[in-house]
Each structure stands twice: as structure tokens, then as C-alpha cells.
Amino acid sequence: MPAAKEPSTAYIFFNCDGEKSLASKNIFYNKAVYGRTQLGRKALWKKIQDEMEAKRVVIAEDKVEEARDAVLKGDPMDAAKLMQFGDILEIDRY
DSSP: OOOOOOOEEEEEEEEOOTTOOGGGOOTTTSOOEEESSHHHHHHHHHHHHHHHHTTSSEEOGGGHHHHHHHHHTSOHHHHHTTEESEEEEEEEEO
């Protein structure tokens, strides 16, 4: 029997309410999965930027660079803490 494959971490961006309630996160609307690669991180940051430009996600002006660095170089979950009406969940992919 082959050995079990180790999971890899990936991220899903969600639009949500101000409290980031689970019920407000729609997997049918937000269904893209972003990997931990540079390409995946850049795509995730692009999604966040698009949502900010459309005024569906808010990040305080003085926190945008911190959020960008968290997504592109650090832990995207830290960027999620800086967002209103948006969240990032970490998942294991097999």
C-alpha cells in the first residue's frame, strides 16, 4: 500500500460580514484555492487588491503594506487580521 501523501497548505479568500462569521463565508462564491508558492501568493494578493478596489474589503491605509508583506512573504493569516469584510482560511490539500 502506498504511503499517505503529506498535505500541503493552501489558502482560500472569503468575502464575509464584519464579524467574519462562518455563515457569511460562501464557498460557492469564493472557490479559488491559493497555494503557498510565490505564484499562489501573488494571485491571493491580487484578489485582495481587486476586492479592495471594488470596496468589498477594507484594510486601513496604514496597514496595507503590512497586509501585502504578510501575504507575499509571511503568513497570510496575519493579513486576514487586518481586513474588514474579508478573511483568509488555511486548509490542507492532499
